[in-house]
Amino acid sequence: MTLAVVLIGRNEGARLEASLASLEGRRVVYVDSGSTDGSVAVARAAGAEVVTLDPATPFTAARARHEGFEALGETPPDVVQFIDGDCMVxxxxxxxxxxxxxxxxxxxLVTGWRSEIAPETSVYNALCDHEWHRPAGEITACGGDMMVRSAAYIEAGGFDAQVIAAEDDEFCQRLRKAGWRMIRLPQPMTRHDAAMTRLGQWWRRAVRSGHGFAQVGDLHPGYFARERARVWVYGLALPVLALVGLIWWPLFLLVLAAYLLSYLKTVQGLRGEGMATGTALHHAVFLTLSKFPNLIGMLTYELRKRCGAAMQIIEYK
Known part of the structure; x- marks a missing residue:
């Protein structure tokens, strides 16, 4: 089977160099989304074919991946490996x-396990590392590092450039509906560098996730339903009840109890996945708080949709 790699990036610097080095000997199409750090020159020097996106149209990872696939020509290779510029194969x-x-x-489609290069650097990197490691076997969706059969990609319609977050989930839903199977192999696939060291970065990433919950859920009713319900309850409904509880204190205590119960259930779930107790107690704080930036992201999508505004990317790096 023939294979090519579609590598996307924007100002990835040394991460891009490492990514290209891990793909030495492969046909690589590098798609650049307005980098100003010399990424295009680095990719060309490494022998990659380069596609530079027109800045007149909003940048999205989905758009970059799709234009990378299109650059493979009318007769693409049998298989395409998609990878982000902050990852190494x-x-x-x-x-x-x-x-x-x-x-x-x-x-x-097949995918494997992505892991963080430096999970010990920050709790935010560690949260990402935990997020990536999901059970092997039949799946309904996966992240952006994926190996896709070209015939399946074409039949499903490729990535939707208008989806700014969770675009991989959205593509996978169309792939599944087209009758194709997807699996995760129990094997390391890529090493990722989230490079998140500040609370603000984590917050913006969680805002982006919320935008994805809303947009992909809108395109595929029922998908992300549980995630969206949790955000509405813990990000909006309970805070409103807490405000009312300032007048009637028993209600305020009930709201606090609801958050505590959610936190403890999150800790229990993390421990059930093999996480140490101390780490689970720490990580659960951020997973509980994430409903607030998630809500901002969901409301941002709804406002953009109602106003007919462009779906601009939400960057955290």
Missing amino acids: VPGWIEAGLAALQDDARLG
């Missing part, structure tokens, strides 16, 4: 993914 992954696709003609 783990040796052996390409071969494992190709073997899985070779063995099952109805398998449209």
